[in-house]
Amino acid sequence: MSTTGITAPAGFTAAALTAGIKPSGNPDMALVVNNGPEFNAAAVFTRNRVVASPVKVSRQAIGDGRIRAVIFNAGNANACNGAQGDLDAAETQQRVAGLLGLEPTDVGVCSTGLIGELLPMDKVRAGVDQLVPALGDHGADAAEAIMTTDLVKKETVVKGKGWTLGGMGKGVGMMSPSLATMLVCLTTDASATPEMLDTALRAASKVTFDTLDIDGSTSTNDTVFLLASGASGVTPSQEELNAAVLEASEDIARQMQADAEGVTKRVTVTVEGTTNEEQALDAARTLARDNLFKCAMFGSDPNWGRVLAAVGMADADMDPDHISVYFNGQPVCVDTTGAPGARQVDLSGADIDVLVNLGVDGPGRATVRTTDLSHDYVHINSAYSS
C-alpha cells in the first residue's frame, strides 16, 4: 500500500484521471472507495448559505453516518446552477453507486472550480465509468487530481497503535479566481462509530480548518469527509481518535496555509485576555482579516497601531487601556502604549507570530492562521474568470 495519503490505511482504494473538465488538461477527477468491513463516516460542510449542488447531495448522504465512496471533480464547482446542477450532482452520485453496487446515499460528491457553469456531464459520465475499474493504491494521484490553483498536492499520514489515518486536501478557503473551495478527505482503518468520528472531526475542524482564514471568504463547496473502514480490527479510544484526527487536520491545514495564493508570510494570530474562547476567536479573526494589518505583514512592518485599531472593532471584552501586543515574542505595545524598540522588531522571516492580550482577566484564548496580503494575491485574484 501507499505510505501516504488516503490509501495508506487498510481498506481504501482510489483512482484519478483526466476527464477534460479543467481547461489545463491536468487530472481533474478522483474516486475514493471504502472497501470495509465497516463504512462509518462523518463530514463537515461550508457554513455558507449559498451551497453548491454536491454539498446538498453529500449532506443528505451523510445523514445515516455511512459513506462508502466519494467522487471528486476539479475545474467546475457545480454551484449556482439551479435545478440542473442538483440533477447533475445526483446523477453523478447515482452513476458511481450503480457501478459499485451501492445505494446512492452511500456516495459523497465533492466539486471545486468555477461557480455558475454547468458540469460537462458527458465528460463526468465517461470519467466515472473509467474511474471504477482503475481503483487501486492511487492516493497520491487522487490528491493531485483535486488541485485547482494549488501549487503542490497535500497529503498526510498519522500512525495509531495498530491503525492508521490518512488524508488529502486542496485549496484554502475561497482562494482563487472562482476556482474555490477547501476539500479534505480523511480515511482510517480504525473501527469507530459514526458518533466517535463526528466528535473527532468536529473537534479537530474547529481548531484547524475553521481557524484557517486567508481572506475571510467561505466557499459554497467546502467539505471535509472522514471515512473509517475498520480494516485494522483496532478500536481506538475517543481520545486516541481525537488526537490522530487533530494531527492530520493540522498537517493538512498547515500545508494549505503554506500554499495559499500569493503568500509570502505565514502569520499566526493568538488572542488572549478576554472572557471566553468565542470572543478570543472573534478578535483573532477580526485581526487576521484586516487588510491594513495584512499589508503591514507583507511589508515586514511591525506596525502595532494597526493591530490595536483592528482588535478595537472586535466583538470581545477588552480593557481599552490595557491591551498588549507581541510580535515574535517581543513586546511592542504594553497597556495600549508603544514599548521601547517596537519599531525595530525584525519581521523579515517567513513566519510571524502575533500575540494580543486584551487586558481582561478571563480564560478566553484562540489562535487563527492567516497570511499576508501581497501583490500576487491581487494579481492572481483579479485575473479574468472566463
Added chain:
Amino acid sequence: MSTTGITAPAGFTAAALTAGIKPSGNPDMALVVNNGPEFNAAAVFTRNRVVASPVKVSRQAIGDGRIRAVIFNAGNANACNGAQGDLDAAETQQRVAGLLGLEPTDVGVCSTGLIGELLPMDKVRAGVDQLVPALGDHGADAAEAIMTTDLVKKETVVKGKGWTLGGMGKGVGMMSPSLATMLVCLTTDASATPEMLDTALRAASKVTFDTLDIDGSTSTNDTVFLLASGASGVTPSQEELNAAVLEASEDIARQMQADAEGVTKRVTVTVEGTTNEEQALDAARTLARDNLFKCAMFGSDPNWGRVLAAVGMADADMDPDHISVYFNGQPVCVDTTGAPGARQVDLSGADIDVLVNLGVDGPGRATVRTTDLSHDYVHINSAYSS
C-alpha cells in the same frame, strides 16, 4: 467670504499653518472658530473601542451640545500614547481655549496620523499660538492642512433658504500606512438647537460616512463635527436641515471614495430583498469587504459567483435559491443561476453598480460605497511605517 468650505457660512473663521508635525513639511495644523452668535454643535465619533486621546477630549466637550472651536493636527494621531497622550490632548485644548477666552470644554480636538508616537508638543504649542492671530477666511487652507495621504482636499457648500452649510473632510476609513482616520467638520450659519443638529448629523452619517467602506478598517480617531453659528438669523425646519447635512455629507463621502488609496474603481453595492435595513446593510458590507470580490472589480471581471459566495455568509434573511445579481443594471444571476451573457458584461468603466436581491419579500434595502482592491492599495499599505 470664501465660497467653499468651512468658512463659507457666516460666523466662522479658520487658519492653517505648517507646525512641522508632518515629515513632508506640508501644512499640518488648522483651527476653526465659531464666532456666533450661537454655539450649538453635534458630533459623531469612531465606534472603535480603542479611541485616541483627542476623541476622549472631544467626546467630553460635546456633552453640553456646545463647541466654539476645533483644533486639528495631521501627521500624528495621538492614539495609544497612554496617560501622556491624554494630557497632551487636554493641554492642546486648554491652550486654544485660553488664547480664545473660552472654556476648555468649548474646544474640540481632532488628530490624524501615525498611531503610537507622542505628539511633539513644542511644535503643537507654537502652532496653536500662531493659529489664533491668523484666523480669517481660510477654509481652503484648513482643508489642505488636515490631509494625510489624501491627494486632493475635500470641501463642500450647500445653500439653504437664506442660510449656508459648509464642510471639509479628509481620509476614508483607515486608509493609509498608519496615517489613518476620517475627519470631517461641517459648519452652518443656520440657527439650530443641539438636538436638531444631532438628529440631522446622525441621520446623514448613517447613510454616508458610516456606509463608506474601503477596507473594513475603522480608525481610532474618526470624528465628524457639525457647528452652527446662527449668524444667518434663519431657523430652518428639521427637514431642511436634514436635507442640507445629508447633501454635504454625501458630497464629502463621494470625494473620499474617489480619492481612496489605490482606487481604480468606485463600486456602489446595494442589497435588497431582505427583512430589514440592518440585514441589508450587513449583506452589503460583507460583499464590500470581500477581497475576492474587490479583486474581481479591479480586474473588471463580472464574476458573480464571488458575489453569491460572499453574501451567503451575511447575517441577513435570504432565499438561497432565489438570489439575483445585477452589474450596471444588467442581470448576471437570476434565481441563483447564471443569466445569459453574464460573463460578457462590460465593467471596464471607473464606476460599477452592483445590485443584489436576496429573494425575501421584505423592505430591507441598503447601499454601501466601496472601491476595488488594487496593486496600489497593497503597495501603499505595505510601505514601512517608520
